Amino acid sequence: MNFQQKMEQYAELTVYVGLNVQKNQHVLINTTTDTIEFTRLVVKKAYEAGAKNVHVNYSDPVQTRTHYELAPDEAFTEFPEWSVVQRDEIIEKGGSFLWIDAEDPDLLTGIPAKRLSDSQKTAGKALERYRQAVGSDKVAWSIVAIPSGKWAAKVFPELEPEKQVEALWEAIFNTVRIGRGDAVSLWKQHIEFLEKRATQLNDHRFDKLHYTAPGTDLTIALPDRHIWMSGASKTPQGNPFIANMPTEEVYTVPLKNGADGVVRNTKPLVYQGNIIDGFTLTFEGGKIIKAQAEKGEELLREMISSDEGAAYLGEVALVPHQSPISDSGLLFFNTLFDENASNHLAIGDSYPTCYAGARDLERSQLAEIGLNTSIVHEDFMIGSAEMDIDGIKADGSKIPVFRKGNWAF
Amino acid sequence: MNFQQKMEQYAELTVYVGLNVQKNQHVLINTTTDTIEFTRLVVKKAYEAGAKNVHVNYSDPVQTRTHYELAPDEAFTEFPEWSVVQRDEIIEKGGSFLWIDAEDPDLLTGIPAKRLSDSQKTAGKALERYRQAVGSDKVAWSIVAIPSGKWAAKVFPELEPEKQVEALWEAIFNTVRIGRGDAVSLWKQHIEFLEKRATQLNDHRFDKLHYTAPGTDLTIALPDRHIWMSGASKTPQGNPFIANMPTEEVYTVPLKNGADGVVRNTKPLVYQGNIIDGFTLTFEGGKIIKAQAEKGEELLREMISSDEGAAYLGEVALVPHQSPISDSGLLFFNTLFDENASNHLAIGDSYPTCYAGARDLERSQLAEIGLNTSIVHEDFMIGSAEMDIDGIKADGSKIPVFRKGNWAF
Numbered sequence: 001m002n003f004q005q006k007m008e009q010y011a012e013l014t015v016y017v018g019l020n021v022q023k024n025q026h027v028l029i030n031t032t033t034d035t036i037e038f039t040r041l042v043v044k045k046a047y048e049a050g051a052k053n054v055h056v057n058y059s060d061p062v063q064t065r066t067h068y069e070l071a072p073d074e075a076f077t078e079f080p081e082w083s084v085v086q087r088d089e090i091i092e093k094g095g096s097f098l099w100i101d102a103e104d105p106d107l108l109t110g111i112p113a114k115r116l117s118d119s120q121k122t123a124g125k126a127l128e129r130y131r132q133a134v135g136s137d138k139v140a141w142s143i144v145a146i147p148s149g150k151w152a153a154k155v156f157p158e159l160e161p162e163k164q165v166e167a168l169w170e171a172i173f174n175t176v177r178i179g180r181g182d183a184v185s186l187w188k189q190h191i192e193f194l195e196k197r198a199t200q201l202n203d204h205r206f207d208k209l210h211y212t213a214p215g216t217d218l219t220i221a222l223p224d225r226h227i228w229m230s231g232a233s234k235t236p237q238g239n240p241f242i243a244n245m246p247t248e249e250v251y252t253v254p255l256k257n258g259a260d261g262v263v264r265n266t267k268p269l270v271y272q273g274n275i276i277d278g279f280t281l282t283f284e285g286g287k288i289i290k291a292q293a294e295k296g297e298e299l300l301r302e303m304i305s306s307d308e309g310a311a312y313l314g315e316v317a318l319v320p321h322q323s324p325i326s327d328s329g330l331l332f333f334n335t336l337f338d339e340n341a342s343n344h345l346a347i348g349d350s351y352p353t354c355y356a357g358a359r360d361l362e363r364s365q366l367a368e369i370g371l372n373t374s375i376v377h378e379d380f381m382i383g384s385a386e387m388d389i390d391g392i393k394a395d396g397s398k399i400p401v402f403r404k405g406n407w408a409f
Numbered sequence: 410m411n412f413q414q415k416m417e418q419y420a421e422l423t424v425y426v427g428l429n430v431q432k433n434q435h436v437l438i439n440t441t442t443d444t445i446e447f448t449r450l451v452v453k454k455a456y457e458a459g460a461k462n463v464h465v466n467y468s469d470p471v472q473t474r475t476h477y478e479l480a481p482d483e484a485f486t487e488f489p490e491w492s493v494v495q496r497d498e499i500i501e502k503g504g505s506f507l508w509i510d511a512e513d514p515d516l517l518t519g520i521p522a523k524r525l526s527d528s529q530k531t532a533g534k535a536l537e538r539y540r541q542a543v544g545s546d547k548v549a550w551s552i553v554a555i556p557s558g559k560w561a562a563k564v565f566p567e568l569e570p571e572k573q574v575e576a577l578w579e580a581i582f583n584t585v586r587i588g589r590g591d592a593v594s595l596w597k598q599h600i601e602f603l604e605k606r607a608t609q610l611n612d613h614r615f616d617k618l619h620y621t622a623p624g625t626d627l628t629i630a631l632p633d634r635h636i637w638m639s640g641a642s643k644t645p646q647g648n649p650f651i652a653n654m655p656t657e658e659v660y661t662v663p664l665k666n667g668a669d670g671v672v673r674n675t676k677p678l679v680y681q682g683n684i685i686d687g688f689t690l691t692f693e694g695g696k697i698i699k700a701q702a703e704k705g706e707e708l709l710r711e712m713i714s715s716d717e718g719a720a721y722l723g724e725v726a727l728v729p730h731q732s733p734i735s736d737s738g739l740l741f742f743n744t745l746f747d748e749n750a751s752n753h754l755a756i757g758d759s760y761p762t763c764y765a766g767a768r769d770l771e772r773s774q775l776a777e778i779g780l781n782t783s784i785v786h787e788d789f790m791i792g793s794a795e796m797d798i799d800g801i802k803a804d805g806s807k808i809p810v811f812r813k814g815n816w817a818f
Contacts, residue, residue, distance in 0.1 A: 024481065036442055036469060043472045047479035053487070054476070058467035060445060063452045067463070070456035072433065078462070082495035089490055 001179050003169070009178050010144075011041040013245065015049050017187050018142035019096050020241045023050035026095030028086065033060040034102040034148035042100065057086075061107055061148070065273075068111040068119075076118035079126035087130040096140035096241070104150035105333035108273025116272040117302035124306065124375025128363075135377070136352045136359050137233045140241040145172060145336050154333050175246040175325050175337060191242070194230035198250045200409065201228040201318075204399065206391035209316065211263065211343075213387040215280060220316055220345075221258025223370050225356040228252045233353070246325060248340040251317035253354035256372040257286035259313050263345070267331060267338045267381035268295075275333070276300045279380075286312050286372075288347070304347060309374030315346035315354075321385050321405030335379050343383030343402070348374035415582050419553070420450040422585060422592050422654065424458050427551035428505050429650045432459035435504030437495065442469040443511040443557035451509065466495075470516055470557075474682075477520045477528075485527040488535035496539040505549035505650070513559035514742035517682025525681040526711035533715065533784025537772075544786070545761045545768050546642045549650040554581060554745050563742050584655040584734050584746060600651070603639035607659045609818065610637040610727075613808065615800035618725065620672065620752075622796040624689060629725055629754075630667025632779055634765040637661045642762070657734060657749040660726035662763035665781040666695035668722050672754070676740060676747045676790035677704075684742070685709045688789075695721050695781075697756070713756060718783030724755035724763075730794045730814025744788050752792030752811070757783035 001009070015021050027046050031039055039056055046054045067075070090097060108116060124131070134141050147168035149161075155171070156164045173179050177186040211218045231247025234240050260283055268277040278294025281304075288311040293300045304311045319326075319342055326341035350371040352358040358366060363373045389402035400408035410418070424430050436455050440448055448465055455463045476484070499506060517525060533540070543550050556577035558570075564580070565573045582588050586595040620627045640656030643649050669692055677686040687703025690713075697720040702709045713720045728735070728751055735750035759780040761767040767775060772782045798811035809817035 024483075033442065033445055033467065040469065040471050040475070044475050044479070047475060050481075052481055053484050053489075054472075055489070056467075056469065056472060058442065058465075058469070060449065060465065060467070062449050063463075063465060066449070066453050066456060070453070072459075072461055074433075075462050080462075080464070080495070081498055082491045085494045086489070086491035 006173050006178050007038060007041060009183050010173065010176060011038065011045050013176060013178065013183050013187065014042055014098065014142065014144050015045040017184055018144060018242045018245045019046075019098050019140055020239055021046050021049040021051050021096065022239060024052045025050070026090055026093045027051050027054045027098060028090045028095060029054065029056040029098045029100060031056060031058060031100035032102050032148070033058050035100045035146055038146050039100055042098070061104055065107060068108055068115055073115070076115050077122050079122045084126055084130070087127065091130065091133045091139055094139070094237075096142075097134065098141070099143040101143060101145040101334070101336060102148035102151060103270065103334065104148060104273070105154050105270040105275060106150070106273065111273070113298040113302045116274070116299060117306060120272060120303075121306050121375060128375070131349065131375070132363065135349060138236060140235050140239060141243055142241060142245065143243065143336055144176075144245045145334060147172065151334070155330060171328060171330055171332075174328065175340070187242070191230060191232045194247070194250060195232060197407075198228040198230045201250060201252075204391055205393065207394045208258070208392040209401065210390045210392060211382070211387065213264070213382070213384055215264030216262065216382060216387070218259065218261035218263045218283065220313065221255040222252060222316070223255050223355060226252045227354050227356055229351070229354055244336060244340070246337065246340050248323045248325060249317040249319045249344070251315055251351075251354065253350045253371055254313045254316050255286070255370045256312050256367075257370070259283040259286045263382050265380050265382055266384045267342055268333060269378070269380045270333050270335060271296075271299060271303060271378060274299050288312070303376065303378060306348075306376045307374055309372045310348050310376045312347065312372040312374070313345055314348045314350040314372045314374065314377055315379065317344045317346075317379070318389070318402070319343055319383060320402070320407050321383055321387070338381050339379045342381040343387060343389070344379045344381045346377055346379040348372070348376040348378055410588050412578070415587050416447060416450060418587050418592050419582065419585060420447065420454050422587065422596065423451055423507065423551065423553050424454040426593060426596050427553055427651050427654045428455075428507050428549055429648055430455050430458040430460050430505065431648060433461045434459070435499055435502045436460050436463045436507060437499045437504060438463065438465040438507045438509060440465060440467060440509035441511050441557070442467050444509045444555055447555045448509055451507070470513055474516060477517055477524055482524070485524050486531050488531045493535055493539070496536065500539065500542045500548055503548070503646075505551075506543065507550070508552040510552060510554040510743070510745060511557035511560060512679065512743065513557060513682070514563050514679040514684060515559070515682065518684075520682070522707045522711045525683070525708060526715060529681060530715050530784060537784070540758065540784070541772065544758060546652075547645060549644050549648060550652055551650060551654065552652065552745055553585075553654045554743060556581065560743065564739060580737060580739055583737065584749070596651070600639060600641045603656070603659060604641065606816075607637040607639045610659060610661075613800055614802065616803045617667070617801040618810065619799045619801060620791070620796065622673070622791070622793055624673030625671065625791060625796070627668065627670035627672045627692065629722065630664040631661060631725070632664050632764060635661045636763050636765055638760070638763055653745060653749070655734060655746065655749050657732045658726040658728045658753070660724055660760075660763065662759045662780055663722045663725050664695070664779045665721050665776075666779065668692040668695045672791050674789050674791060675793045676751055677742060678787070678789045679742055679744060680705075680708060680712060680787060683708050697721070712785065712787060715757075715785045716783055718781045719757050719785045721756065721781040721783070722754055723757045723759040723781045723783065723786055724788065726753050726755075726788070727798070727811070728752055728792060729811070729816050730792055730796070747790050748788045751790040752796060752798070753788045753790045755786055755788040757781070757785035757787055
């Protein structure tokens with residue numbers, strides 16, 4: 001299979017498996033000017049799949065940085081109404097959302113943390129309805145990624161520039177099971193495997209998880225009615241979609257007040273075009289009461305003070321240390337990949353689909369049943385070959401879930 | 410001056426003279442993915458000029474064609490609400506609109522005319538408030554153009570592909586007075602010259618214009634209170650801007666019912682990604698009663714039946730045959746340039762700024778004073794070295810305005 005064929009297959013996977021475009025559907029793609037060639041393919045295949053209208057919002061990374069450098073402070077506390085309306089229209093029309101990511105991990109290095117967090121908070125508040133629709137799978141959505149020059153240079157600094165993008169393409173194709181035959185059936189098998197894992201965990205009905213690793217000793221309580229999910233989602237109309245490609249995780253929702261202890265990250269977190277790394281979070285009654293980082297500490301603190309819920313957990317996800325992405329040995333500097341190579345947690349908003357009967361609840365009702373809500377939802381990686389996890393049941397009995405970074409059952 | 414310096418100067422001209430960006434202003438740029446490098450420069454300079462927020466809507470020509478080829482028919486009679494809101498927000502906030510054009514003149518060749526006209530009509534209706542704001546200069550707006558590969562190939566088919574874009578850049582720089590010293594003062598002088606022409610014409614108070622040339626014998630009545638304008642416009646707050654760069658025309662508004670006779674085009678018209686050429690329009694009581702074209706006749710007919718006003722004139726513009734653009738001898742296949750090398754008319758909507766006291770009138774009130782209104786406004790070129798124009802006064806006296814394509818006074 002040559003490069004062009006692989007790219008075609010990736011576009012098809014995106015349209016037919018990731019987003020699962022329906023006849024007469026509106027599709028909104030958010031991407032950057034680094035992805036034009038691939039996005040053209042996706043647009044074409046989306047129309048071939050029957051889409052009624054495919055709109056692409058292209059942002060340009062260079063212009064984005066110019067904006068953060070030169071716009072006046074007030075620009076970061078204003079959010080355009082049209083951008084809210086655009087998303088609402090897609091939701092009302094039963095459309096779907098696709099992100100084609102190619103982010104330079106260092107895009108916004110050196111921009112004052114206050115600008116980044118103002119911007120994040122402003123967008124987070126303005127887009128509440130939309131975040132709720134996406135977070136509860138009321139619409140189909142998917143995130144895929146392709147290389148940009150700057151991102152590839154970060155992942156493969158040792159290669160000649162002209163080889164970097166090629167290498168990142170190959171690495172990405174590998175993570176999304178392209179080049180090994182019929183990618184669509186490979187994905188089907190893979191999702192079945194993840195679903196099986198989720199079922200096993202659901203059968204255990206753990207009350208708590210206890211994580212231990214160098215720098216980590218953390219207990220996280222799970223709500224009674226938690227559900228472990230795989231990356232396979234369904235709209236209320238029953239259309240399956242895959243929200244992240246690749247996906248290797250099974251995940252659920254924690255009790256907002258149920259985290260106690262300390263956790264250390266194991267892979268850098270790229271947040272708002274900046275790297276945060278070497279960080280330790282200390283939890284008490286669910287809340288982060290201490291946050292330290294070797295790199296990006298100011299931005300980390302801004303992030304967890306975005307709102308009240310940004311200092312609590314919203315997701316617990318399990319990924320074995322031996323997984324296809326992890327086995328590549330690559331650090332992608334991109335959460336979509338790095339989180340699928342490692343156990344991870346997310347601060348901020350909860351997925352109501354991970355709690356039986358919560359899917360249609362309002363945000364305020366989620367709080368009543370003990371789930372966290374926030375304008376942010378940010379995954380961070382904590383897994384390693386040295387991580388053990390025990391599942392603790394209501395009767396106090398312990399069952400090994402992970403040993404030395406891998407599934408214990 | 411090297412290429413990079415010329416491009417910088419063009420971007421400055423766009424920001425400071427064309428759009429005249431104000432402090433804390435919102436700027437909306439509509440352009441295509443062919444212009445990214447130049448658009449980055451414009452964005453940077455707009456922020457340097459004090460803009461609060463610069464948003465760029467990038468459309469991709471390849472995706473646009475895919476849409477016209479593959480989307481279902483219903484897609485062309487739907488217009489997204491967000492796109493209306495986006496423009497309304499800019500108007501409400503006193504922002505400005507910039508187009509950076511790089512259109513492939515053949516982009517939509519072969520697409521059924523019905524799709525093109527449905528699309529045009531749908532957008533025209535949905536964007537009425539916006540068209541009114543722009544058409545009456547309630548906001549600052551400007552159109553500039555830069556080469557794309559396909560456009561350059563159309564203008565310079567005889568050159569090697571790698572020379573075509575370069576040649577079109579140089580041709581454009583020339584039309585916008587870049588490379589001959591301080592472009593800003595050159596523009597100031599140029600606008601003063603055009604304003605003088607407009608004053609002369611306004612002093613004449615012509616009742617009618619009579620055009621004769623091979624294939625053309627047309628009389629156009631002007632309303633009593635018509636105003637000849639130059640390309641220099643002003644917002645209601647008094648901020649000057651130049652709506653078209655280049656601009657060589659002086660223009661006014663005709664009486665809706667006042668055109669009689671026949672007119673033949675002299676340069677191809679690019680409309681909706683298609684070329685219409687070799688056409689003759691016959692007017693009776695202002696209305697086009699016959700339209701024939703050697704090329705693009707179906708699309709021409711669709712265009713003039715977009716709505717009732719699309720079959721009447723909305724603009725009369727005078728440009729001498731000897732003008733910088735015309736002297737280049739180039740056919741640009743782009744109205745922004747070709748209309749500024751030739752006398753032209755427009756079918757469709759009128760500019761209320763060309764009628765004393767009409768600027769703030771509603772569309773329905775414009776009809777009452779005899780001006781045409783329409784969802785389209787499309788310029789077409791009729792000038793040549795063989796064109797004579799007489800100005801006819803209310804008392805029947807005739808004054809030569811153009812002889813052999815050039816000013817007679």
